[in-house]
Amino acid sequence: MPIKLPESLPAYDILQSEGVMVMGAARAARQDIRPLRIGLLNLMPMKITTETQFARLIGATPLQIDFHLIRMSEHQSRHTAPEHMEAFYRTFAEVEATGEKFDGLIITGAPVETLDFEEVTYWDELQRIFDWTQSHVHSTFGVCWGAMAMAWHFHKIPKHILDHKAFGCFRQRVLQPSSPFLTGFSDDVLIPVSRWTEMREEDMAKAEGLKVLIASPETGPCLVEDAAHRALWIFNHFEYDSETLKKEYDRDVASGTPINVPLNYYPENDPSRPPLNRWRSHAHLLYGNWINQIYQTTPYDMADIGE
Numbered sequence: 001m002p003i004k005l006p007e008s009l010p011a012y013d014i015l016q017s018e019g020v021m022v023m024g025a026a027r028a029a030r031q032d033i034r035p036l037r038i039g040l041l042n043l044m045p046m047k048i049t050t051e052t053q054f055a056r057l058i059g060a061t062p063l064q065i066d067f068h069l070i071r072m073s074e075h076q077s078r079h080t081a082p083e084h085m086e087a088f089y090r091t092f093a094e095v096e097a098t099g100e101k102f103d104g105l106i107i108t109g110a111p112v113e114t115l116d117f118e119e120v121t122y123w124d125e126l127q128r129i130f131d132w133t134q135s136h137v138h139s140t141f142g143v144c145w146g147a148m149a150m151a152w153h154f155h156k157i158p159k160h161i162l163d164h165k166a167f168g169c170f171r172q173r174v175l176q177p178s179s180p181f182l183t184g185f186s187d188d189v190l191i192p193v194s195r196w197t198e199m200r201e202e203d204m205a206k207a208e209g210l211k212v213l214i215a216s217p218e219t220g221p222c223l224v225e226d227a228a229h230r231a232l233w234i235f236n237h238f239e240y241d242s243e244t245l246k247k248e249y250d251r252d253v254a255s256g257t258p259i260n261v262p263l264n265y266y267p268e269n270d271p272s273r274p275p276l277n278r279w280r281s282h283a284h285l286l287y288g289n290w291i292n293q294i295y296q297t298t299p300y301d302m303a304d305i306g307e
Contacts (some may be wrong), residue, residue, distance in 0.1 A: 005059075005067055009088055011052040035064040036103040036294060037302070039137075041092070041129065042071060043110035043146060047080040051088075053239040054106055057287035063295055068102070070095055072122045092129055101305040103298045104290070105137045109144030109237075113197045114161060117152050127153055133229075135306035138298040140231045141290060147224075147233030148199060154229055155207040159197045166193045168245070168263030169278065172216045172223075172236075179213050181225065181232065181289045189282045190264065192237045192245055193219050199235060223286075232290065238283035246275055 005012045038058055044050040051069055058065055071077070073093040077085055107129075112120050120126070130153045133140045142150040151157040169190045174182055198220045204210050214223040224233045237244070245262045249271065252259035267273045299305055 005055065006088060009051075010048050010084075011055045014052055034300065035066040036291065036298070037066045037068065037101070038104040038291075039068040039070050039095075039102045039106070041105060041107045041146075042069060042089070043108045045077065045079040045111060047071075047077060047089075048084065049241075050108055050239075053241060054108075054287075057239060057283055058106075058291055060284050061288045061291045063291060065291070068095075072125055074125065075122045092125065096132060099136075101136045101302045102138070103302075103305070104139045104141065104294050105133060106141045106143065107146035107150070109146055111145075113145045113148070113159070113195060117149060130154065133231075138230060138305045139290070139294050140229070142231065142233045143239070144195060144235055144237060145197075147235055148197065150226070150229075150231060150233055151199060151204075151207075151224075154226065154231075155204075155210070157199060157203045157207055159199055162196055162198055165196050165259065166198065166219050167248075167260060168193060169265050170216050170219045170236075170263065172214045172219075174214055176211060176213045179211075179225070180293050181223070181286065182213060183289050184285050185282060189214065190278045191222060191282070192240045192262075192265075192279060194237060194240075194245060194248060194262075195235070234286075238279060238286055240279075242275055242277040242280075246271075 040051060040054055042050055055067060058067070069089045070092055071085065071089045073091040110120075117123055126149060130150060140150070142148075148159045152159070170193050172189050172191055174185050174187055174189065176182065177185065177187070201212060201215060201221055204212060204221060204224065209226065209228045211225045211227070212221050212223075213225055215221045219236070222234065222236050225231075226233065245265050249259060249262055251257075261269055261271050263269070265275050267276060299307075
């Protein structure tokens with residue numbers, strides 16, 4: 001089944017050109033099934049890039065997905081045209097007011113990771129969103145800073161500032177191969193990492209009910225299940241496009257910002273050569289497994305979500 005997107009959304013044409021099945025509202029209405037309602041709370045500055053990356057992954061499953069774009073109520077995007085935000089996004093306040101529920105919600109990272117959580121201008125509203133997920137979302141997937149924020153809100157697990165940026169593609173070890181979220185995974189996986197902060201397994205061990213599913217001795221926990229809050233956290237970036245790290249590297253080089261060549265990314269670590277995407281298959285596996293678990297466990301009557 002395809003993913004339902006507005007036909008004027010930039011991601012529609014991009015994904016269609018890549019062979020991802022997409023459908024407009026008219027075709028979706030003729031499908032005699034209940035689609036899964038998946039929301040994306042997009043905290044990243046480049047909204048169109050991020051929404052396309054996640055739509056690509058969740059749209060590759062056999063299930064029909066009804067995709068909803070959500071933004072913070074007061075925070076205004078400075079890097080995406082107001083017309084795009086007005087046409088395709090709703091504020092959380094608008095979503096909350098309707099009382100609607102979601103089978104799944106992805107909460108992205110944000111370029112605020114070196115700030116204390118309480119210093120982030122929209123922190124109060126984000127905490128309200130986290131609490132709202134417990135009664136209105138069947139499964140929540142926090143990504144990078146979004147995952148760290150969930151860990152702090154629900155368990156007071158601190159983040160730690162690194163003395164240098166973790167930047168490149170790092171090998172991660174699968175610790176819980178029997179997890180349904182890791183069906184089909186190899187014993188180890190390569191995943192893009194780009195952050196100045198980390199969370200540590202010893203801190204997570206003090207919290208009750210957490211299960212570290214994937215981790216690396218170099219970059220720490222990668223994927224964590226918080227079953228009590230029906231949540232997954234991933235601190236790295238399976239959703240990245242092939243050239244996302246290259247764009248970050250080129251931007252920093254152009255601005256004179258000290259940055260290392262991203263590790264294990266370019267062939268022979270040569271930035272003059274096109275990078276190779278060696279994480280795409282596991283990215284589709286993870287998000288496909290997440291969608292499948294939602295499908296297997298979410299109530300058919302959406303009113304029962306969170307009950």
